[in-house]
Amino acid sequence: MEKTAKIYVAGHRGLVGSAIVRNLQAAGYTNLLLRTHAELELTNQAATSAFFEAERPQYVFLAAAKVGGILANNIYSADFIRDNLAIQCNIIHSAYETGVQRLMFLGSSCIYPKLAPQPMKEESLLTGPLEPTNRSYALAKIAGIEMCWSYNRQYGTKYLAAMPTNLYGPGDNYHPDNSHVIPALLRKFNEAKVAQAKEVVVWGTGTPHREFMYSEDMAAACVHIMNLPDDQYEPLLGSDENKTGRFEPPLINIGVGEDLSIKALAQAIQTVVGYTGDVVFDTGKPDGTPRKLMDVSKLRSTGFYASTPLLIGLKKANADFVRSQGLR
Numbered sequence: 200m201e202k203t204a205k206i207y208v209a210g211h212r213g214l215v216g217s218a219i220v221r222n223l224q225a226a227g228y229t230n231l232l233l234r235t236h237a238e239l240e241l242t243n244q245a246a247t248s249a250f251f252e253a254e255r256p257q258y259v260f261l262a263a264a265k266v267g268g269i270l271a272n273n274i275y276s277a278d279f280i281r282d283n284l285a286i287q288c289n290i291i292h293s294a295y296e297t298g299v300q301r302l303m304f305l306g307s308s309c310i311y312p313k314l315a316p317q318p319m320k321e322e323s324l325l326t327g328p329l330e331p332t333n334r335s336y337a338l339a340k341i342a343g344i345e346m347c348w349s350y351n352r353q354y355g356t357k358y359l360a361a362m363p364t365n366l367y368g369p370g371d372n373y374h375p376d377n378s379h380v381i382p383a384l385l386r387k388f389n390e391a392k393v394a395q396a397k398e399v400v401v402w403g404t405g406t407p408h409r410e411f412m413y414s415e416d417m418a419a420a421c422v423h424i425m426n427l428p429d430d431q432y433e434p435l436l437g438s439d440e441n442k443t444g445r446f447e448p449p450l451i452n453i454g455v456g457e458d459l460s461i462k463a464l465a466q467a468i469q470t471v472v473g474y475t476g477d478v479v480f481d482t483g484k485p486d487g488t489p490r491k492l493m494d495v496s497k498l499r500s501t502g503f504y505a506s507t508p509l510l511i512g513l514k515k516a517n518a519d520f521v522r523s524q525g526l527r
């Protein structure tokens with residue numbers, strides 16, 4: 200991407216979108232196209248189409264989505280499938296109509312089957328049943344991958360679907376119930392520390408394993424991939440199955456390649472926060488997928504390695520939480 204290229208970051212106030220904007224600005228990109236949710240409702244097809252017609256971005260990072268943790272996905276499953284299908288359908292089709300050069304659609308590691316072999320390779324897509332707690336969100340994301348693939352095949356577009364592992368970082372959603380595990384536990388341990396509470400309740404059995412990537416590393420990976428030269432980018436765009444007979448969607452995993460149990464994560468957050476009470480597990484809450492460790496060989500073959508160790512990232516994320524809540 201040239202430094203003056205017009206780059207639309209959809210969802211630029213979210214965890215990932217805001218990190219992409221900071222990364223692009225630090226690298227000297229001067230022509231970023233940004234719209235808040237209030238300014239542009241991306242589930243509205245006419246509004247999205249009019250925006251693309253008027254602005255004609257050259258590159259698009261599609262980081263706008265309805266996002267939440269295990270409980271929100273389970274409870275609001277209709278909202279998750281409806282909003283995500285609409286947002287991605289409107290953006291991908293408008294990008295095609297206005298000649299966007301490259302588009303990166305962000306999915307999630309939950310697109311892979313619940314019991315996919317570990318670490319999960321891109322080729323595990325559509326090989327088995329999904330985790331029920333987030334099936335509606337996962338199916339919307341799978342439809343987004345198929346949409347990128349179909350447009351690439353039929354229209355010769357260059358749309359790539361990137362599948363991040365679980366993410367965390369500054370500006371995260373710290374809602375007590377609807378957020379992901381790291382922001383939720385940062386809130387719970389900090390609040391318990393302030394209140395001198397006897398215990399903190401962690402959901403599930405503590406045995407599931409998750410892989411976590413710091414949002415700044417995720418943004419760096421997205422910008423790195425978007426900037427790959429054609430001879431490295433185009434092989435990622437999927438094959439034409441009719442010609443090759445190969446099931447090769449335009450898919451790339453983004454992660455760090457290592458995971459830990461939720462129990463070990465809770466202990467790490469407890470240490471970072473400095474909470475000295477007990478940790479108990481609420482086994483009435485869902486565990487979700489037992490393990491989802493990404494195979495990141497494809498990403499690494501492009502030359503990208505994440506640089507933030509989990510403990511450093513947790514300290515930075517905790518500092519953001521403390522600052523955002525005015526606790527210190």
Ligand SMILES: NC(=O)C1=CN([C@@H]2O[C@H](COP(=O)(O)OP(=O)(O)OC[C@H]3O[C@@H](n4cnc5c(N)ncnc54)[C@H](OP(=O)(O)O)[C@@H]3O)[C@@H](O)[C@H]2O)C=CC1
Pocket residue numbers: 209210211212213214215216235236237239240241242261262263264265266282286305306307308363364365366367372379
């Ligand atoms: N966070 C994570 O752990 C993971 C995230 N991902 C994926 O990464 C991407 C970004 O996620 P993340 O940054 O965490 O999400 P956030 O919830 O932090 O941000 C999403 C952004 O999208 C905007 N948005 C949502 N709905 C609409 C809409 N209808 N019209 C316009 N804007 C809208 C939000 O604006 P507003 O807040 O104003 O509604 C917000 O700025 C998503 O595709 C997600 O699926 C994948 C794996 C893990």
Ligand SMILES: C[C@H]1O[C@H](OP(=O)(O)OP(=O)(O)OC[C@H]2O[C@@H](n3cnc4c(=O)[nH]c(N)nc43)[C@H](O)[C@@H]2O)[C@@H](O)[C@@H](O)C1=O
Pocket residue numbers: 267268269270272307308309333336337364365366376377378379380381383384400401402403407409461484485486487488
């Ligand atoms: C990114 C990813 O995020 C979701 O899937 P998930 O990986 O299950 O994410 P999670 O962060 O919510 O939970 C991870 C684990 O942690 C446990 N856990 C403990 N205590 C809390 C807690 O207090 N809050 C939460 N949310 N989880 C907790 C929880 O029980 C689970 O075992 C989907 O949205 C999915 O669609 C998706 O894409």
